[in-house]
Amino acid sequence: MSQPSSATLEKITALCKRRGFVYQSSEIYGGLNGVYDFGPLGSLMKQNIRSAWSQAMMKANDAIVFMDGSILGSYDTWKASGHIDNFSDPMVDCLNCKKRYRTDEIDLERACPHCGKKAWTEARMFNMMFQTQMGPLADPTAMAYLRPETAQAIFINFKNVISTSRVKIPFGIAQIGKAFRNEITPKQFLFRMREFEQMEMEWFCKDAQAMEYFKFWADARKAFYQTIGLDPARIRLREHAPDERAHYSTACIDVEYQFPFGWKEIEGIAHRGTFDLTQHSKHSGKDLNVFDEETKSSYTPTVIECSVGVDRLFLTLLFDAYHEDIIEGEERVVLRLNPRIAPIKAAFMPLTKKQVDPLYQIYARIRAAGFMVQFDESGSIGKRYRRQDEIGTPFCFTYDFESEKDNTVTVRHRDSTKQERINIDDIQQFLEKITHE
Amino acid sequence: MSQPSSATLEKITALCKRRGFVYQSSEIYGGLNGVYDFGPLGSLMKQNIRSAWSQAMMKANDAIVFMDGSILGSYDTWKASGHIDNFSDPMVDCLNCKKRYRTDEIDLERACPHCGKKAWTEARMFNMMFQTQMGPLADPTAMAYLRPETAQAIFINFKNVISTSRVKIPFGIAQIGKAFRNEITPKQFLFRMREFEQMEMEWFCKDAQAMEYFKFWADARKAFYQTIGLDPARIRLREHAPDERAHYSTACIDVEYQFPFGWKEIEGIAHRGTFDLTQHSKHSGKDLNVFDEETKSSYTPTVIECSVGVDRLFLTLLFDAYHEDIIEGEERVVLRLNPRIAPIKAAFMPLTKKQVDPLYQIYARIRAAGFMVQFDESGSIGKRYRRQDEIGTPFCFTYDFESEKDNTVTVRHRDSTKQERINIDDIQQFLEKITHE
Numbered sequence: 086m087s088q089p090s091s092a093t094l095e096k097i098t099a100l101c102k103r104r105g106f107v108y109q110s111s112e113i114y115g116g117l118n119g120v121y122d123f124g125p126l127g128s129l130m131k132q133n134i135r136s137a138w139s140q141a142m143m144k145a146n147d148a149i150v151f152m153d154g155s156i157l158g159s160y161d162t163w164k165a166s167g168h169i170d171n172f173s174d175p176m177v178d179c180l181n182c183k184k185r186y187r188t189d190e191i192d193l194e195r196a197c198p199h200c201g202k203k204a205w206t207e208a209r210m211f212n213m214m215f216q217t218q219m220g221p222l223a224d225p226t227a228m229a230y231l232r233p234e235t236a237q238a239i240f241i242n243f244k245n246v247i248s249t250s251r252v253k254i255p256f257g258i259a260q261i262g263k264a265f266r267n268e269i270t271p272k273q274f275l276f277r278m279r280e281f282e283q284m285e286m287e288w289f290c291k292d293a294q295a296m297e298y299f300k301f302w303a304d305a306r307k308a309f310y311q312t313i314g315l316d317p318a319r320i321r322l323r324e325h326a327p328d329e330r331a332h333y334s335t336a337c338i339d340v341e342y343q344f345p346f347g348w349k350e351i352e353g354i355a356h357r358g359t360f361d362l363t364q365h366s367k368h369s370g371k372d373l374n375v376f377d378e379e380t381k382s383s384y385t386p387t388v389i390e391c392s393v394g395v396d397r398l399f400l401t402l403l404f405d406a407y408h409e410d411i412i413e414g415e416e417r418v419v420l421r422l423n424p425r426i427a428p429i430k431a432a433f434m435p436l437t438k439k440q441v442d443p444l445y446q447i448y449a450r451i452r453a454a455g456f457m458v459q460f461d462e463s464g465s466i467g468k469r470y471r472r473q474d475e476i477g478t479p480f481c482f483t484y485d486f487e488s489e490k491d492n493t494v495t496v497r498h499r500d501s502t503k504q505e506r507i508n509i510d511d512i513q514q515f516l517e518k519i520t521h522e
Numbered sequence: 523m524s525q526p527s528s529a530t531l532e533k534i535t536a537l538c539k540r541r542g543f544v545y546q547s548s549e550i551y552g553g554l555n556g557v558y559d560f561g562p563l564g565s566l567m568k569q570n571i572r573s574a575w576s577q578a579m580m581k582a583n584d585a586i587v588f589m590d591g592s593i594l595g596s597y598d599t600w601k602a603s604g605h606i607d608n609f610s611d612p613m614v615d616c617l618n619c620k621k622r623y624r625t626d627e628i629d630l631e632r633a634c635p636h637c638g639k640k641a642w643t644e645a646r647m648f649n650m651m652f653q654t655q656m657g658p659l660a661d662p663t664a665m666a667y668l669r670p671e672t673a674q675a676i677f678i679n680f681k682n683v684i685s686t687s688r689v690k691i692p693f694g695i696a697q698i699g700k701a702f703r704n705e706i707t708p709k710q711f712l713f714r715m716r717e718f719e720q721m722e723m724e725w726f727c728k729d730a731q732a733m734e735y736f737k738f739w740a741d742a743r744k745a746f747y748q749t750i751g752l753d754p755a756r757i758r759l760r761e762h763a764p765d766e767r768a769h770y771s772t773a774c775i776d777v778e779y780q781f782p783f784g785w786k787e788i789e790g791i792a793h794r795g796t797f798d799l800t801q802h803s804k805h806s807g808k809d810l811n812v813f814d815e816e817t818k819s820s821y822t823p824t825v826i827e828c829s830v831g832v833d834r835l836f837l838t839l840l841f842d843a844y845h846e847d848i849i850e851g852e853e854r855v856v857l858r859l860n861p862r863i864a865p866i867k868a869a870f871m872p873l874t875k876k877q878v879d880p881l882y883q884i885y886a887r888i889r890a891a892g893f894m895v896q897f898d899e900s901g902s903i904g905k906r907y908r909r910q911d912e913i914g915t916p917f918c919f920t921y922d923f924e925s926e927k928d929n930t931v932t933v934r935h936r937d938s939t940k941q942e943r944i945n946i947d948d949i950q951q952f953l954e955k956i957t958h959e
Contacts, residue, residue, distance in 0.1 A: 105686030110591065113678050113806040114598035117656070117666070122679055125587035125687045128697075132588075144890060147897070150562035151569075154547065156593070156700060157652075157717050161551035176658060185658045215654045217668065219554070219716065221613060221622045221706050229554070231654065231668075241550050242559055249542030250562045251900075260565075263593060263700070269658050279656065280592050369550040453581060455958075460584070463688075521892075 090345050092407035097400070098274050100407075100418070104476050106130065107275065119271025119279035126476055127399070129428035129457055131282075134313075134395055134402070135261050137425055138284045141309050142259045149257040149286065150250055154238025156263055157229050163214065165368035166237050166361070168230075173210040174269060180204035187269045213267045231265035235283045236390060238262075240361040243289070244373055254375055254386055255290035255298065261395070275400040276349075282395035289386040291377075295356060296336070298389050303338045303354045306391050310340065310351075314423025315405050319343040333360035340393075342401050351401050352393040359385040402426055406477060412502055415467070420477030421500055424520045431480040431516060432461045432473045444484040447494070447509060456516055474499055479519070482512065527782050529844035534837070535711050537844075537855070541913050543567065543865075544712065556708025556716035563913055564836070566865035566894055568719075571750075571832055571839070572698050574862055575721045578746050585693040586723065587683065591675025593700055594666050600651065602805035603674050603798070605667075610647040611706060617641035624706050650704045668702035672720045673827060675699075677798040680726070681810055691812055691823055692727035692735065698832070712837040713786075719832035726823040728814075732793060733773070735826050740775045740791045743828050747777065747788075751860025752842050756780040770797035777830075779838050788838050789830035796822040839863055843914060849939055852904070857914030858937050861957045868917040868953060869898045869910045881921040884931070884946060893953055911936055916956070919949065 101107040105124035109116040123131055142149050163169050175188045182200035188208050196203040215231040232238065239258045246258055261284045271277050290298050303322055310320050325337040340352040362385050366373040374383040406420040424430065433448040435441045441462060448460045459478070461469050466483070473481055481497045488494055493506045496515070507515060538544040542561035546553040560568055579586050600606050612625045619637035625645050633640040652668040669675065676695045683695055698721045708714050727735050740759055747757050762774040777789040799822050803810040811820040843857040861867065870885040872878045878899060885897045896915070898906050903920070910918055918934040925931055930943045933952070944952060 103686060105683065108679055108682045110594070110675075111596040111599055111678065112682065113802065113808045114596050117592070117594060117596055120592045120594050122592055122675060122682075123590040124679070124683060125589060125695075128588045128590035131590060140892060143892075143894075147886070147889060151565045152562060153560040153565035153568060155554070155557045155559055155717050157547070157554060157557050157702070159548040159551050159554055162548055183659075211658055215656070217652045217654045219652070219704060221648055221704075222620075238547075238559060241548065242545055242561070245545045245549065245559075246542065246561060249540060258562075265594070267656060267658075280594050365550065371550045449584070452584060455577060455580075457580075 090404065090407070091409045092404045093345060094274060097403050097407060100475065101127065101274075101403070106403075110280075117279075119268055119277070121275065121278065121280075121396075126428040130402075130422075130426060131395060131399060133426045133428070134398055135284065137313050138261070138309075138393070139259070141312070142257070142286055145305055146257065148252060148255065149259050150246065150252060151259050152239065152242060152246065153262060154232075154235065154242065154260060156232055156265070157217075157219065158232050158237070160228050160230070161368060162237055162241055162365075163230050163233075165364045166240075167364070168214060168233055169212070172214060172233055173212045175208045176211040176269065177208050178206040180206060185269065190270060211269065215265045215267050233266050234264050234392075235260050235262045235285050236287060236392065237361070239285070239287045240365055240388075241369075243362060243365075244371065247375065255288065255294065257286050257288040259284075259286040261285075273346075275396040278396055281397075283392060284395055285390065285392045288389040288391070290389065291384070292359070292387040295358075295387040295389060299336055299338075299354065299356045302389055302391050303340075306352055306354055306393075307340055310342075313402070313426055314421075315342065315401065319405065321348070323348070331355075331357075331360075333358050342405070344401075344404055351397055352391065355390045355392070357388040357390055359387055361388060362386065413467075415471075417471050417474050419474040419499060422477035422479075424479040427477040427479055427520075428457065429459050429473070429476060429478045430456050430520050431482060432459045432469070432478050433482050433484075434461050434466060434469050436466065436483055436485055440484045440488075443488070444482070444494075447482070447484070447512065451513060451516065454513055456513075456520070470497065470502075480516070482507075527841065527844070528846045529841045530782060531711060534840050534844060537912065538564065538711075538840070543840075547717075554716075556705055556714070558712065558715065558717075558833075563865040567839075567859075567863060568832060568836060570863050570865070571835055572721065574750050575698070575746075575830070576696070578749070579694070579696045579723055582742055583694065585689060586696050587687055587689060587693070588696050589676065589679060589683065590699060591669075591672065591679065591697060593669055593702070594654075594656065595669050595674070597665050597667070598805060599674055599678055599802075600667050600670075602801045603677075604801070605651060605670055606649070609651060609670060610649045612645045613648045613706065614645050615643040617643060622706065627707060648706065652702045652704050670703050671701050671829075672697050672699045672722050673724060673829065674798070676722070676724045677802055677825075678806075680799060680802075681808065684812065692725065692731065694723050694725040696721075696723040698722075710783075712833040715833055718834075720829060721832055722827065722829045725826040725828070727826065728821070729796075729824040732795075732824040732826060736773055736775075736791065736793045739826055739828050740777075743789055743791055743830075744777055747779075750839070750863055751858075752779065752838065756842065758785065760785070768792075768794075768797075770795050779842075781838075781841055788834055789828065792827045792829070794825040794827055796824055798825060799823065850904075852908075854908050854911050856911040856936060859914035859916070861916040864914040864916055864957075865894065866896050866910070866913060866915045867893050867957050868919060869896045869906070869915050870919050870921075871898050871903060871906050873903065873920055873922055877921045877925075880925070881919075881931075884919070884921070884949065888950060888953065891950055893950075893957070907934065907939075917953070919944075 106127035108122045110120040111117045179197040181202040184199045218227045219229040220227045323339045336356040338354045339350040341348045342351045362373045376383045406422045435444045483495045496507045497504045543564035545559045547557040548554045616634040618639040621636045655664045656666040657664045760776045773793040775791045776787040778785045779788045799810045813820045843859045872881045920932045933944045934941045
């Protein structure tokens with residue numbers, strides 16, 4: 086088993102704000118609840134997460150194509166998907182103070198926690214989709230929705246993709262993009278947000294092979310988290326009990342991570358049967374079947390879905406990487422992020438003013454080669470190491486009086502704090518090897 | 523001067539649909555006007571555009587950091603920016619058929635083009651921001667907006683970034699993300715959309731240096747378009763006349779591209795003065811000034827903005843790349859896309875069944891190295907070349923009877939259709955050199 090984590094939600098949240106990973110959105114105006122902006126380090130790290138996922142999808146199977154659907158969607162799409170009718174939470178209002186609660190977060194036998202009176206309305210359903218009006222006329226036909234999940238863009242484009250991309254069953258469509266849910270009570274920082282980002286892949290196959298693929302993807306997706314550095318002892322697969330699953334779903338597995346506050350889902354792998362394509366075919370009147378050359382008959386493909394939230398994974402990676410240890414008698418916070426995920430790959434630190442120029446030239450060359458690196462010249466060397474440790478920078482390069490003689494620099498490793506000499510001409514290759522999988 | 527282009531909006535639109543670059547959003551339900559989904563080739567090409575822009579920003583100046591702000595924004599943000607009050611088009615309704623028009627697209631002295639009657643309402647202002655409600659209560663404080671531009675997320679986080687990222691004036695904040703405008707009449711395919719994507723960089727500097735930076739960025743941004751392959755003869759800078767500029771803007775230059783339908787803006791470089799930071803400081807009550815160590819006084823930085831639309835640039839690149847020519851007596855359509863921008867970098871084409879296995883192994887190795895490549899084995903070789911030409915694939919590799927003997931393949935160049943032999947072990951390096959800048 087793993088060591089108990091020293092990470093807490095408070096520490097992670099504070100670090101994110103202090104070092105420019107994440108800010109609350111519209112903060113100077115009091116903030117938007119459940120909505121966040123990603124700062125310089127956060128946006129780089131998010132991009133590394135997206136890129137690791139895309140690369141993993143690309144390598145898992147060369148029959149996976151990508152797409153990028155719109156956020157705005159029509160009433161018909163969300164009617165067919167079931168979201169108009171079912172994507173709701175039951176709510177009650179306090180008749181006295183008008184405060185609104187989800188029924189599952191409040192004991193209706195007791196008084197309102199806000200005003201202390203006990204006077205509840207009947208429970209009513211509250212749809213969690215964000216609505217807006219499209220076009221100049223405020224009539225019902227102009228109603229549009231911010232997508233509450235990215236998957237439906239894949240299903241409604243299934244026929245478009247298959248008829249324009251030369252893919253054949255079995256194949257997958259992968260997508261990364263924002264989704265929106267009007268949560269009543271967004272909570273735990275990036276864990277449950279109103280505006281978030283999903284990475285979803287829908288795998289279309291014959292029904293006879295669906296369970297085999299379901300198992301393949303559950304294992305492949307679990308393995309992915311190790312390749313991006315999560316502690317394998319904190320990752321598990323948990324199969325849903327039949328009463329946890331949607332009525333159309335044959336099987337569902339969560340990839341869970343052990344947070345200090347318990348095991349929580351970070352990805353869902355779902356056998357969705359033919360539900361989605363059947364619904365869209367029914368509502369649109371379009372034939373979404375494929376023709377089987379072998380049996381000379383047409384059929385609706387079965388879907389296996391892999392769905393993960395970028396922001397929740399971002400938070401998970403920070404929880405997993407966060408460590409406090411003692412280095413040379415001094416306490417430090419260190420993010421032991423995998424080098425592929427770390428926002429800054431290396432810092433270049435001159436020890437004296439004289440070394441600024443030669444080291445800057447090395448730094449500039451590495452940056453021009455496309456590596457996100459920093460030049461850090463202010464404060465004591467110890468202070469600079471702490472600064473880079475706290476944001477997860479895997480390597481620090483220092484140039485010293487020997488460097489001019491033997492064309493080497495010192496590289497200091499974040500986790501072990503060990504140092505070694507490396508030839509200046511080998512720095513780029515060193516970083517390439519360690520930051521690419 | 524350039525040759526007259528054979529591209530038309532109709533041809534580009536048809537190609538985009540036929541080959542899976544772009545589909546209309548919610549197409550199976552009749553479509554959402556002015557909203558598009560990007561298919562397998564389109565999403566790859568868009569990603570290449572984003573990546574080229576980010577790399578160019580990273581290389582232009584190492585004092586540029588990135589961020590990723592939310593789409594949902596508060597009333598206060600858009601009140602301060604001026605969008606609540608001024609981001610509007612004047613509109614009239616036909617009293618007879620209720621159809622609504624922008625006043626600048628209709629002659630109010632004449633009859634309604636839809637119903638033929640002449641009975642207009644007074645002109646009224648129509649705000650182009652998409653509104654939505656956040657949280658469970660439908661009261662005015664719950665009003666939120668989909669951002670009509672990404673820039674404001676940068677301004678409202680200016681103090682957050684400067685206090686958490688160790689940047690100093692002058693520096694820039696760059697951002698890529700979606701924005702939304704409820705256009706009355708979206709038009710010309712990707713040219714004017716309701717949901718679109720922006721790449722914006724705000725450069726913060728002292729006012730004394732602002733004009734110098736303004737010129738620097740105008741030249742740098744113009745040069746960028748050549749590095750991604752646009753015909754330099756079709757690119758120009760056009761300075762705005764004083765009456766074209768916003769009241770707070772000291773200078774504004776458009777990068778324009780010569781479309782078949784005329785010169786149109788693809789990027790705007792604007793000297794925005796201190797307008798944005800001053801407005802947000804006034805409305806939020808927060809101090810957004812910086813302290814100048816030299817003069818020991820604080821000041822509001824001046825902003826130079828570079829703003830380009832991903833989708834419009836996508837369309838521009840297709841217009842520029844689209845050519846029809848005659849190869850071996852046969853007409854072909856070819857997209858002469860820069861290899862960095864092309865969605866597929868190379869296709870691997872076995873000539874006979876026997877060659878499938880050895881060539882597939884080469885293809886799989888190149889794909890595993892992270893190159894987006896295709897294996898294409900169906901149809902005559904001529905037909906396969908045409909297929910790849912039409913989507914802009916720069917290189918096709920064929921394996922033949924000599925390959926086994928001398929470890930070489932043939933590489934065929936898209937634009938010249940010239941062929942040459944290349945060692946199999948050199949393919950990856952060949953692609954690296956040509957697809958990276």
